Amino acid sequence: MNSQIKKGILDLCVLALLEKGDSYGYDLAGSLARKVEVADGTVYPILRKLASEGVVSTYLQESQNGPPRKYYHLTDAGRKKLNSDREEWIKFCGEVNGILKQETGGKADE
């Protein structure tokens, strides 16, 4: 899939991953890369951007066997943004699908 299209929507995906609860970089990188075809590193610039926008906040927490982890937390502003963007995306997807399906349907008729 075109990487430009992907890029725009990945912010929303990361917000959605954080909706389930706070998480740290490595875990989020894995969760995202397992579901979407992106490099593990991709999540870090996104997290940084989201933090600068104030939709996620960060805190450090010790882990049992590894280095201290930087956890990311969805702020109230982030939750609001997630909900409105998700709604918009789903609506947009429906519209796009409508067009795409119509097109293939048209071709099949010929």
Place this chain on the structure above:
Amino acid sequence: MNKTEYLAKLTNELGQMPYGDVKDIIGSIEEHFEEGIVEGRSEEEIAASLGDPKELAAEFKDGAKFKQIMKKRKMSDNFKGPDGRGRIFVIIFNAFVGIECWFILLCAIIAAFMCLAGDAAFIGLIIAGLITGVLTEFIVPFIFLILTLICVAVFLVVLLILGIKYYAKGLKSYIRWNKHVWNYGLGED
């Protein structure tokens, strides 16, 4: 590529980003490596799955650019016409401090020029005296005097070149700062 190589390449690619940001970014990628190592993955494997450091750096830089644009937009959103206090500040500051400071510095540069001219004239006079034979009796002390004067001249030339360069630079950014305060007032920025 191992961890050290990857981080070095990423640091290099981040280039001109502020030091604090680079440190922060490298910190989070280093954490990623350490988590992976604890899981039993090799450094090379983790580096490969992170993706090309050049591309990753470009994404970080894009994010920083976005941040700047947002900041600018926020500034212009908050901007409600010229700030009267900023303008009064510019006028008063220039009347009592700014213009005086720049004038004194200009005088210092002119004074250095005059010293240099005097120095050169003095050297010329002594050389003329030596050539025409007026000063032949004191040839050794006068040669020493000329050498000293030449040193002074070199020092003055260097001082003038640097002085003029930084004067121009400083004046330029001073004017820019004045314009900013004049147009946007005395913000936190």
